[in-house]
Amino acid sequence: MDYSHVRDVDPAVADALDGEVERQRDTLAMIASENHVSEAVLEAQGSALTNKYAEGYPGKRYYAGCEYADDVETLAVERAKELWGAEHVNVQPHSGTQANMGVYLAMLDPGDKILSLDLTHGGHLSHGHPANFTGKLYDVEQYEVDAETGHIDYDQLAEKAAAFEPDIIVSGYSAYPRAVEWETIQEVADDVDALHLADIAHITGLVAAGVHPSPVGVADFVTGSTHKTIRAGRGGIIMCDEKYASDIDSAVFPGAQGGPLMHNIAGKAVGFKEALQPEFEEYAQQVVDNAKALAETFEDHGLSVVSGGTDTHLVLVDLRDSHPDLTGGTAEEALESTGIVLNANTVPGETRSAFNPSGIRAGTPGLTTRGFGEDEIREVGELIVKVVDAPEDDDVLAEVSERVQELCDANPLYE
Template identity: 45%
Template sequence: MSTDQTFYGSDFGALSSFDPDIAGVLLSELDRIRGGLQLIASENMSSPEVLTALGSTLSNKYAEGYPGRRYYGGCSEVDKAEQIALERCTALFDAEHANVQPHSGASANQAVYGAFMKPGETILAMSLPHGGHLTHGSKVSFSGKWFNAVHYGVDKETENIDYDQVTALAREHRPKVICAGGSAIPRLIDFEFFRNLADEVGAIFWVDAAHFIGLVAGRAIPSPVPWADVVTFTTHKVLRGPRSGALVCTAEHAAALDKAVFPMMQGGPQMHTIAAKAVNFKECATPEYAAYATQVIANARQLATSLGEHGIRPTTGGTDTHLSLHDLQGVGVTGADAEVRADAAGIVLNKNAIPFDPQKPNVASGIRVGTPCVTTQGMGTSEMVTIADLIATAVIKGDADPGHAVSQQVRAEVSELVTRFPAYPRP
């Protein structure tokens, strides 16, 4: 266990004395992050400043409502924090309106349904097996249980969004909402196409930008904000903020979405998290963050290319974003096996279905890898070549047993790499 307790502040000693069990988990998690390669595309490493706001006294305050319109007294200070977050969010994304109260990306998505749809009405969105998200109409989600979901997918040859299919389905079903975005889409999305199609069929155009909004904040990819009626997102992926959600929208839909967040879908907001979002938005407005976002993409492209050279084929032929999706069928390994073999070697990634996957989702034929964390640690494209070598060795030649010779060899090389590029460097 790490003896570096300074990361958690001067009060950590008191926590350690009162509750050594939880204090031990905090330190062990810090050691875990520092000791391996974190390649989960939906994760990042928030700054100590963001984490400081999360651990603040703002956690104590109940503040149902919005700044200046609360249902509780004593909200003068939290009103300031939320107003700062709102101003920074709208400025960062050049948006007309923002809501920073959603507790998560799923909560923000739920507000879209609440603002624009009635149970039984139709949404057109990307299918989960082709890269969509549970909240886009999956049968196991509220979105699929309460609404009629029609799904589009990708073209079998290009593995990119089948825009002809999107058009045909929209014209046939006349959905109330059309959604673009998902959790495993490596390529840029044609927002102008979706805007024009939504106008044609009289639909609301919603972009779920949870995965790539940080790249938008860093001006590294085109923004969906000028095209969409509403853009929802998480704040903890490339954006590198606290684990939470937010949305931006046009002024026309501001009132409906605010009412859908509160009081329709949520009660009291988490004011400590909103303060942490404000800190994060300030970080994202800096030249340093813009350089970071550009490097995330460069690293993702290199990692995708290098894995492909090992026979771990990138779907769509590569990536334009922070993640790549890889087909393992050519190396004879399932996604489930790849995940546990990589983990045994100190590499954290996730199994993932690929388009037209012959395997069940809990087995999968692919893996998804992302570069937000390793880029936060300062790694560049040359390190991505090394990481691809390590992944390929662990996945193709390794074993689920950490004691396996290959697993031990790769873990030693991983340890050497993360020592040179540490997560949360010690002071």
């Protein structure tokens, strides 16, 4: 990639940018929240729209000179409506967390009650962790997955909702590998007169392609990231019925943000157009098929897969049964040394620190973008097992590193 203008001005940053491109080319990106966008999306995100302030919304801006900003945002909104079937869409949130903030600010008062999945069971910081603004502003109670099955305990969720009487129930998760029963959660919300926010940050692309059930039209609010499985410009999105449109838009701007990042919204528009093409459905299905193949490979080689498999793009491995002395952090570090990049992760019933937990989380979106099919994914799974079995064996690490480089060379990125 050409960073010649950056190099003329700032060689140190240019070196870092070139280094990052090489790192992505020469490693297997398996962090479940990461993906590789197209060069078209990269161009849009690096466009001259980064210079433009466009506070407000299309046709109702607080600055002059917004005609092209209006065009881009309108395209992003209309394409999002088509992708997910939503009545109203706001594409201005800078991230999935800020999308959630927009909903909370629109519908809750400080001290109101949120019921959400515990972070160590697959939830997200923005769903109520005490270190996050949600945990500081709101009264939070959390439900869990069943420690034996790894599946959401919907009966426990209903019981906690009845006892806690939340104002909003949050569904959608960052480390939960199974399909979510949106309708079941909506019924619980209805029973306790609560709103329902479905956060599909990780599965936006899977939902858009129809390979995962959609909460749009079921939950009151749907939020998500616009990168991850959808491969568009980095940021967030809020979807809702038209009756909530004014409250949501006001909560995003001026409630939570000032000027929108129009260059990111351009990247969203381009990525959404790519996702509307027929081949995107094939991509999303391959992401899921690859994740299933990865989970099967792990189980075949003695690793414990939380919930026994996956319906999504990610696989969560609990190392405690097969490798009781190995932490997720140690496994992550050893794997990264070979060019396989994933992350340590908490698991249901976690007994270690969140900073060095008992599991690892692996995702397939990035490798699928590179062209990996199930056969290649199974081989990658076997390489991961080799490292997990011998994280301090230099010969094993060298052997895996060599094969990783061969796989990267055979499936090039950003040529």
